[in-house]
Amino acid sequence: MAHCIDFLSKISRLKTLDSDPMNTRMNRCxxxxxxxxxxxxxxxxxxLYVLTGTVAKDMAGPAVTISFLIAGFASLLAAxxxxxxxxxxxxxxxxxxxxxxTMGEMWAFLIGWNIILEYFVGGASVAxxxxxxFDELLGFRIRNFTYEHITGGPWEHPPLAEYPDVFSVILIFAVTLFVALGANFSSKFNSIFASLNLCVVVFVICAGLNFADIGNWKTDGGFAPxxxxxxxxxxxxCFFAFIGFDVIATSGEExxxxxxxIPIAICASLAVAAVAYVGVSITLTLMVPYYxxxxxxxxxxxxxxxxxxxxxxxxxxxxxxGITTALLSNMFSLPRIIFAMASDGLLFPIFAKIHPRTQVPVVATLIFGILTAILALIFDLEALVEFLSxxxxxxxxxxxxxxxxxxxxPPKDGGIGGGPTNDDHREAESDIEEKRKEKMPLKQENHSSEINPQDFGTLKAGFECLxxxxxxxxxxxxxxxxxxMSIFMLALAAVICFGVNSLLAxxxxxxxxxxxxxxxVILSFLMIxxxxxxxxxxxxxxxxxxFVPALSIFCNSILMMKLSYLTWIRFVVWVTLGMLLYFTYGIRHSKEARRWEADKAPEIRYFIMPQESLCTIQGSVELQQPNSATPLADDASSDTSDTRTLLGNAK
Incomplete structure (x- = not known):
């Protein structure tokens, strides 16, 4: 029993943030x-250029506009x-x-492992x-040249592609190089191409509406055939047209x-994307009958x-x-997720190396750029696109x-994870006191500040029966x-999606x-x-x-139930591989494991020392602190921080 408790404690370790999160080895630019x-x-x-036509013709007709609005709303909840x-x-x-x-180490590794797959396969498919x-614009000259001079014809061995796509490899290497040059350079490169794309979107809407015919929304089934x-x-x-906003959260350290x-950028980019998709879908279905x-x-x-x-x-x-910026988004985010996991010890430490000049994880960028290029070169990725979702x-x-x-x-010591820090509460209380002195009315949301922060998460007054x-x-x-609530929302979504005929009957x-x-679900929600x-x-x-997070969970559950069973099978296989990596490497090399072991060994953390000796050691630690520009600065800095913690406990 003790071993089971010990095991559960290991996989549920929470990350502690015991330093100012604004301090970073990356470049905040x-x-x-x-x-x-x-x-x-x-x-x-x-x-925008492919999905709109496919959904309009085969799924929703002119009501593709409503589909984009629903998908945009669901994305907004997550955003x-x-x-x-x-x-x-x-x-x-x-x-x-x-x-x-908030959830623990194993769940975090599972999420990070799946995000890696999303960006990894997504980058290859976008390339x-x-x-x-591009080959289509050239009249398929690249494909025909490959058939004639390299392969002698199409490959017919799924899951391999019909031909090796050398051009996509060159493209991935070029984008990887831009990403490796630094976040500032990547963002400027992205801004140029994204601006050109938006100009084309405006052209499509303005030029296309000149040929609009409202009759196309009334024939052969009407607006929603x-x-x-x-x-x-x-x-x-359409929901998956909006999944690119998480690149903003990934860039938080820069x-x-x-x-x-971050909040402004997420909401603004989502709004622009929604307007673009809705505008283009309206224009297209007014220009041409959906069928x-x-x-x-x-x-x-x-x-x-x-x-x-x-x-x-x-x-x-x-x-x-547009495709270029989507590829850049994938190749920009992928090494940063890997860097975060490697910095926590869950992946190999080489991926946590930061280049002193560009201040980006160059090793992770280059290695996974090469792997993405190999995937794009030989594999047919159509079957994997749904897997990403x-x-x-x-x-x-x-x-x-x-x-x-x-x-x-309630707030916890040593991190943001449990809530705001004591400094946050003191600042909030100071603001409230100033308003009282100025005889200004308090906002309703600040009334909760009169509650002891340690009462957060406790039962409200008036529910003595519980x-x-x-x-x-x-x-x-x-x-x-x-x-x-989350488990039964998933179960409810499964019954609604797979048992719809039984419900109608x-x-x-x-x-x-x-x-x-x-x-x-309702009782769990009320309990919260x-x-x-x-x-x-x-x-x-x-x-x-x-309400908003709960609704987001339910919307995501419904969308997950819309995926095919093959997608779930592939998901289980990928998760199994990830869990093997976690239990053979990550769980033993986690930096939180070292803190956890230190907590279990109080004799290491607490000892008696004369005050004179303590001051001498503290001065020695300050003098021996390494330069952050050296390759070993990260580990050494971490060790110095740990030493200060030990000294503080001793004192």
Missing amino acids: LTTLDLTMLGIGGMVGAG LCYAEFGARVPMTGSAYLYTYI RAWSGY YGFAGIMSGAAT AKTPAKS EIQPEAALPAAFHRHGLAWAEYIVGIGALC IGTLLAYTIVAASVLVLRYQ NFLRNFQPGTVPAFSVLI AEAWAIFCVVLFSLI CIHYQNNIILTFKVPFVP
């Missing part, structure tokens, strides 16, 4: 505009959760870091899309003013239909610019749950309720499951609501907690 353009570049890409964490914890790692702070689109089911299926597909810039759209080249074909064949080249330039949805779900857990935790809940540690009941088992699961929430947050915070 990105402005709010830079972050916003990174988000736009990650979202307004190939999907708000990312914005709060990104403002409070301005460090590299995105969903991985947020999970590590092949760029190469294919596939009904509500088609709109929701389209929304599930933002100049992350507390302000005559050519999905593989929807916009060029629409302009060609109305006698503007030259517009094909303008659209082609926009598509290439499950990792993203899981990350969104965990981040939303983490916001709920964090909001109902006093037995006070026997638990503050925050325990809300955290357990979040877990139960009013079969007893389906109705019973829906009612039972709904009651459990009757506990004191921490509203003293000096940075951006998600509004309407716990």
Whole structure:
């Protein structure tokens, strides 16, 4: 039994942030505009030129506009959760870091492992899309040359591609080089291409509306020929057009003013992307009847239909610019996630090396750039594109749950993870006192500041009938309720998606499951609501907690149930590989493991020493502190910090 408890303690270790998160080895050079353009570049890409036509013709018809609005709303719920964490914890790692702070080490590794796959395979697939689109503009000369002089014809051995895509390899190497030159250079490169792409989007909307015919929304089934089911299926597909905003959270450690810039950039880039997708979808379906759209080249074909064949080249330039920024977004984020995990000891330490000149993880950038290029060279990635979505949805779900857990935790010493620090509370109380002196009315949200911070996560007054809940540690009941609510939301989504015919037929088992699961979800939600929430947050915070994060979890659950069973099988295989790596390497080399072991060995941390000797050792530690520019500075600095902690405890 003791071994089981010890094992559970290891895998649930929380990351402690015992230093100022604004201090970083990376270069804080990105402005709010830079972050916003990174988000736009990650979202307004190939999907705009390909996805719009596919969803309009095969899933939703002209109601593709509604599908994009629903998908944008679901993405907004997740984006708000990312914005709060990104403002409070301005460090590299995105969903991985947020999970590590609130959920524990194993869950964090699982999320980080899936994000790596998302960027890894996503970068390769985007590179092949760029190469294919460019080859199409050239009349497929690259493909034909490869067939004639290299392969002698198409390969017919799935999952290999039909031919080795050398051009995509060259493209990946070029983008990897730009990323390796530093965040400032990458952001400027991205801003140029994202701006060109937005100019093309404006051209498409303005020029296309000149040929608008409202009659195209009224013929052959009307505005929603596939009904509500088609709109929701389209929304599930369109959702993945908005998954690029997490690059902003990943860049938190390189933002100049992350507390302000990250929330603004996330919301602004998402708004621009939503306007672009909705505007283009309206334009396309008004220009051409949905059943005559050519999905593989929807916009060029629409302009060609109305006698503007030259517009094909303008659209082609926009598509290439959009795909380029999407590739840059993937290659920019991938090494930073790997760097964050390696810095925590969960991956090999070579990936945590920072180049002293460019201040980026160059080793991780180059190694995974090469691996991405190999993947793009020989594999057919169409079957893996859907696989990417499950990792993203899981990350969104965990981040939303983490916001709920964090909001109902009392402040803890040594980190942001348990809530705001004592300095935050003193600052908030100081602001309130100044307002009282000035006889200014207090905002409603500041009323919670009159509650003792240590009461966050405890039962609210007025619920004496549930006093037995006070026997638990503050925050325990809300955290357990979040877990139960998330599990049964997933179960409810499964019944709704897979048992829809049984529900329409009013079969007893389906109705019973829906009612039972709904009651459990509602009771868990109410259990969260009757506990004191921490509203003293000096940075951006998600509004309407716990409703918004809970709704985000449910939307993500519905979308996950829309994925095929093959996607779930691939997901299980990838997670299994990740867990093997974690239990053979990560769990033993984790930096939190060293802190955990130190806590278990009090004789190492607490000892008696004369005051004179203590002062001598403290002075020696200050003198021997290494220069941060040396290759071993990170480990040495960490050891010095640990020594100071030991000395402080001794004193």
